[in-house]
Amino acid sequence: MIGGNDKISNSQIVFILITTIVGVGILSLPSALVERVGSDGWISIIIGSILVSILVAIATILTSYYPGKTVIEFGREIVSTPVSDIISFLFIVYFVVISAFTVRIFAEVVKMFLLDKTPTEVIIMTMLFTVAYIVRGGIEGIGRMAEIILPVVILPLLLLFIAIIPDLDFTNLLPVFRTSFTDIVKTIPLTFFSFMGYELILFFMAYVDKPKNSTAKNIAAIVIVTLIYLIFFTVTLARFGQNEVRDLLWPSLSLVRSVDLPGFFIENVEAVVMGLWVLNVFASLSPVYYGAVLTLTKLLRANEHKYFVLPLLPFIYILSLVPDNLASVYTMMDMFIYYYTTIILIGVPILYFIISLFKKANKKGVGSNG
Template identity: 30%
Template sequence: MKWFEYGNDRAGTVEVAASVASIVVGVGILTLPRLVAQTTESSDGWISIAAAGAVAIFLGWVMARYCGLLHDQGFYAFNAKLVSAPVSACFTTLIALYFILYTAYEVRAIANISKQYLFERTPVEFIALAFLLVVAYAVAGSREGILRLNLIFLPPVIVIAAAVLVFSIGIFNIHDLRPFFVTDWKGLAAGTKNSIFSLIGFESILFYSTMMKYPKAAPRAVAIGLSIPVMFYLLLYLVCVGVFTQPALMEITYPAVELAKEAQIPGEFFERFESLFFAIWIMTIFNTASMSFDVCVHALDSMMPRTGRIKWVIGISPVIYLVCMYPKNPGEVGKLGDLISYSGLTVAILVPILLYLYALMRGARAAA
């Protein structure tokens, strides 16, 4: 019966696309407009975001094609046959460490933002611990459940995000977008780099593609999943420039949250709209942290399956907490984010693409 098809352990194209969109739309969306505004002039940042989106979709498509070779073997098992078990174990461990850092950054970022906007008197250590415990509880369950949560959480996030943009039209000044095309190529390149950093996370497809009913649909799922945050990033950036102006946007720490505070709801029947926006956004960051934690656990478990999933969750959770609390100030948190971004581009994106090219040279074929 069709109504029970979600009881199986296979994911469809829609689920994977929603998962890619959810893991990408995390903390980065809250700060991206400011980072782009700091490296570009006027409203030219949209060029950087569009270029970064095109690059990310292309890289995601290539990685998804590589996922078609993994079949049901998984990343470690396939590469153990391709480049030997020790080399495959080294790559898999590096990716697991990268996702540990990724999860730690998400936990620390949500703790910092929650303290600033919601829990002013609560120590950031307790906020991070509470959030991490909820994430660990989710990861201790089934992987299919984490994927399917995205189908529940992503629609409300899209609706609230769209509402923020629509309700900001009343204070939007189109003249603040002018002049056009005044940024040099160095500024656009820097903005593109920052935008690409906000789009990483789609590399999780390496460990979720083996759950798909139709592996050949992975490239389409990744392309659709990445298109959602790219379009939203573009609209959010342009609206932020039109509302705050580009010079002011450079000084706002979390432009997306501040935009929600400025949104004018007709009739003024709902105050503090940013609280609703932030509460909904926590769901997305929860999904991002849960999937990155899950990928880390699955990567390590694929190499040492006798350890058991629960033991990995219990063992990794303190490591994530210690890493997330290591930065002492926002500047150090930013440096951690840069480290994760560069690590993701090299370890989790460049290395799999090189492995894919090598596999093609060896004559490997994708799943049907």
């Protein structure tokens, strides 16, 4: 059952989508793209975002067939309870792994730039407890948080980008269209999975109060994310050039760190930027965590999600500490993404959508015959 408090507006969904998708992926996206396709990376960002937009449209239309129900519930109607419950379980695993990955990258970055003597475990725990707190507050709290955090993070970043303009050399974006088409196609999985998080539509649309033009709004979220990615990609490349971007672990962070505010008495703005970024990770992590909690609640047909928040926390915590180092974090994540997430993020929405279309057609057929 949906309580009276658990209502969000469609624009809040948009905010949640943007903050979730632009999480830790944006840190390494430019260097991963430049390494594979050089200065043509923006093409694969655009192709990836078009594919994601199609999936977002499918997911939103699918949820509109079953108003007020999350994918866990309408999945049972579509593919029978046992199959749907297995898929829901896969979703929980997915959310938990993604949360663990995000929080681990977060801890690595914070440890490197801010708190070099604080143990990783403590950084992870602090973040997880904070996230657990907002998740207990439910979807409404998360929606409002996303609404507040997104402008707070985006506006200062745009200002910083203005300060960086004199240092940019846009000829670094040349040459264009030099990469073979097959090379670009090969990077599409990479850009596609930079949009991980859009699947939350399947879960959160159920809570939208009076949905209207939802498809267009959700696609708008993807468009905004694409713009953010494109800006980061072009500006990093223009600032550093191909060779250096390839060399940097987190070019987006190095970019904002290289800003010199003209005539400003603070020379290093990195502390401010890191603060903003921590907010962003928080806003990215909480919807995913809530996704896991929500799925578990619905799977067990429980009424109250609050009881499931803390029990999930140890799983995320332990998983996040499994990789020995940063390199193995990224290796494990790539494996997980390519084999597991493909099924969940692409397979499930399309499968559900096709079956539900058939069922609708059948129903209509039966209705007209009778």
